[in-house]
Amino acid sequence: MSAISDTPLTSSALSLRRGDAVRDLIAATRHLPRAPDGRPADLAEVARLLTRLALRTELFPAADFPTDPTRTTTFYRLAEDPDGGHALYVSASLPGRKQLPHDHTTWAVIAGIRGLERNVVYQRHPAPEAGRYILSEQAAVTVGPGDAVTLAPEAYHTTEIVGDTPALHLHFYGLSQERMVDRVKFDGPEGGVPVPVPVPTQIRHPVVSVQALRTWLQGVEPVAVLDVRDEAAYARGHLMQASNAPLGRLPWLAPVLLPAPGTLIVVADEDEAQDLAHAAAARLVRQGYTNVSVLRGGTRAWQAAGLALYQGVHVPGKALAELSRLALSIPEVDVPTFRRWQAEGRPVRLLDVRPHEEYRRYSIPGSVNCPTGTLALSVPALALAPGEILVVHCAGRARSLIAAQTLLATGLPHSVHALRNGTMDWERSGGTLAVGQDEALALPATSSYPQCARADVVRLRAGVPYVSAQTVAAWLAEPWRPVHRLDIREPDEFEAGHLPGWRNAPGGQLLHTLDAQVAARNARIVLVDWDGVRAPYVAAWLAAWARHDVALLRPDARALLQAGADFAPLRRVNDQAAPWIGPAALAAGLAAGGAAVFDVGRSIHYQDWHIAGARHATLGSLRAWLAQGHGAGLRIVLSADDSAHAQSLAAELRDAGHADVLALLGGNRRWRREGRPGESEGASLPGTEDAWRGPHTLRDAAARAAAFAEYVAWEADLPRQLADAGDDDWDPARAPAPPGAGTGDRHALA
Structure with missing residues (x-):
């Protein structure tokens, strides 16, 4: 049980308790003796366990499981094994809802939370006419609070919500509804010719309102908000507290972002209408996360409630830097002044504090690389002469501000400045950038006392x-x-x-x-x-x-x-692995015209290099392309820098019925390592807009300069945006206290 089980109930605590209770139910069911066909030998014991959960009615508020006036019943997924087993749902049904006789092809138990559901259970018998069956009634049970009905895989039943109030029931199956592909129904209780039951496509998940989520975020329990849109859409406007976890990358991003399976998770998309958030919630549940909800109405509902959305990516880190700049008056120098210092012959040392690979991509001529995280250890290696001025920079603002304050906090007895707006202002003022510089400050092997x-x-x-x-x-x-x-x-x-x-x-x-x-x-x-x-x-x-x-x-x-370098959870992908294809077989297929290859990595990497002839695609754009009938007769091969990414998306498409979809073994890295053809120009499928593109990706000089100006103005304006939003986490009255703060000397600790 969670550590909060004895605290007064809040909505977030309630959700956590529900997750604990669901986890306990699944664990108890797993430990029951099994019949030869794999079902629990004693379904009555499963019914007892499920009824006990259903009687905890406070765990199932109507707000979390609303009825939909356009649908007689809405199913909400609470739990499901990766292979589809132990699938637990809440059904929210309107009065009068009826279902014709149908089976489930697996064991099933239904228990009442609120309202009444009348079940009539039937057995099927062959009729004299070929292909027809007769149903004989075996039992009739009205399932209300404290009641349950059990159904064997071969049983059929009808259901009807009786009374004048909506009904809420728990449905526990040996197999998820999406995997019940052989279900049938009859037109009436007398039987007849069985008709296939369509596999449901709109399973929902518990929802949380904007007001409830805001309360959760102000509480003490861990709460994660995952925005599962592609990065480009996320960057156009998202909750400050939301991490971007695009649906196509979710299987291996989730273990990194959320290492605890019981964490309270709220999934968000733009409006909840396109089922993106619910599709992501399903994946999280199947990965073992037990407290997954969806933001009702998505980011549009958040904004409609008068709450702020933020543009860009990695906004919290940039906000911290800007608030620290104001609170600590971190010294800055603009590019013209820096150039004047150089022209005057003043002793100036320029450090680029970005990661080394970013520094090599483009940097200010003459700069030396020393990533921000190594600065405190690398101070002795600087060997600064008396009076020497240290200027640190990044591509924009945030990292140089953090770096400058870190150096000041070490007690460095030299003048330290952040180069205002970094390489962006360097270019805007007419400077050129070097490509491939490789001057790095040596990292000391040991530290001093x-x-x-x-x-x-x-x-x-x-x-x-x-x-x-x-x-x-x-x-x-x-x-x-x-x-x-x-x-x-x-x-x-x-x-x-x-x-x-x-x-x-x-x-x-x-x-x-x-x-x-x-x-x-x-x-x-x-x-x-x-x-x-x-x-x-x-x-x-x-x-x-x-x-x-x-x-x-x-x-x-x-x-x-x-x-x-490998970190095991990063490799976790769909349990149903997609078949692989090797580079040689793909090359032969492409030469023969029998294969099409799609690069499903990030578009910014695709622009740098991709397999010759590959088009760029996301999971969503590929689904739409295939649904329109494209690719018929072709073997579809997915590739990316990380082959696990391609494997995950290939498995998703195969699960959706696209059988001839493979993943390239070894991905782009192996293809390139073997010297096979690649290129940097290419096309994307319609609807493929996956990545936020920073100003440095623009090639036109005028557009690039304008984007630089807009970006640095936006970043510097973050404190005002935060103040206007009134977000408690970023209250200017509660300024952050980074290294060096609160000492009487903003530039030192002693």
Whole structure:
């Protein structure tokens, strides 16, 4: 049970209790003895367990399971195994709803929550005429609160909602409704010719209103909001608290964003009308998440309620930087002044604080790379001369502000400035950018005692504790509260050896893109390094969010380390794997005209390089393309940089009935490694708009300059947007307290 089970009920606590109760029911049912055909040997015991859950009526408020006036019955999914077993639903039915005699092809138990459902159970017998059957009545049961009816796989029944009030019932099946492909029904209770029952396509999930979600987000329980639209749509307007988890990438994003299966999750799309959010909720339930709801009306309903939506991506990290700039008066220098300093011969050192691969893509000539997360450890390697000025920059604003304040917090006795608007203003003022620069500040192998002592002061001022490995293990046992174990070193350090089960999240990018790493607010974040310097500074920044419990772990020098970059949960994809095709077979198919290849990776990567002849597509655009009859007679092959991504989407399409869909073994990386043809120009399927495109992706000089100006103005304006929205998390009166704050000297800790 969750740790909140004895607290007064709030709507979020109620949802968590419901998840606990559902999890207990499924676990108890799994442990029951089984008949030879795999069904529970004692369906009466399943009925007793289900009735006990149904009698907890407070767990099933009508607001979470509304009736739909356009449909006589709406089914809401609560649980389902990855293979479709142990499928539990809430049915919300209008008075008078009737169903003709039908079977389920699996065992079924129905228990009443509210209202009355009359069930008449039948047995089928062959009729004298071929292909016809006679039904004989076996029992009649009216299922109300405290009642249940059990149905064997071979049983048929009719249902009718009696009385004048809507009815709410629990339906528990041995197989999900979408997998009941052999069901049949009869036109009446006398029998006749069986007719196939269409597989349902509109299974819903519990809904949460805008007002309820806002209350949840102000509470103490961990709550995650997942916006499952593609990034381009997400960037046009989303909740500040929402992490972007596009539907096509959800199977392996979910374990990263939400490592605890009992976390309270709210899925959002634009308007809930296109079933995108409910499709994503289904995937999460099948992955074992037990507290999944959908935002009723989506982001449109949020905005219609007068609540703010935010444009762009990674807004929380940028907001933190801008609020810190105002609260701490972080020193900045504009590009003209910086150039004047250079022309005057003043001693100036320029550091590019972005990840190394981004620095190599484009950078200011003469800059040296040192990612934000390594700055505190790398200070001695700077070897700054007396009076030398240190200027740090990124592509825009946020990362350079974080970097400058981090350096000031180390007590560096030099002038430190953030280059205002970074490479964007450098270009706007007529400067050119270098491509392929490879000057990087060497990372010290060890830290000094003064560095560690300074870092510990930063940690203590931020209120961040050290915890033991035993404490972390105990936290991991809590199903409802996510624990993110993050190794904040650089990728090559992580690959050389890391603690098993920990994930690499280099510190600078973690601060910049926390919403892409941690979805739930009030999560636990545990950081580790091996030098005792970097993690305390990163932790102090994270603590300034006032949304998470942040802690540090001192790694045991005797701990067994794991080499390599792979993180197991990232590989989790659909349990039903799609068949693979090798590069040679695909090349032969393309040459013969019998295959079509689609790149399902991110469009920005597709533009850089893709398999020759491949078109770019998303799951949604591929579904629409195939539904229109395209691709008939062709073998459809999906590829991406990560072959697990392609495999996941291929499995989705095969599940939807498109049998000849394969995934390229090894993906684009293997194709390219084998020297097979690729290109950078290509076309996308209609409706394929997956990624937010930053100003740097524009090629026209005038459009690029205009986009730069618009972007930096938007970012600098974030504090005003937050103040206007009145979001408690970003109340200017509760300014963040990053490293160096609250010491009497905004630029130092001592």
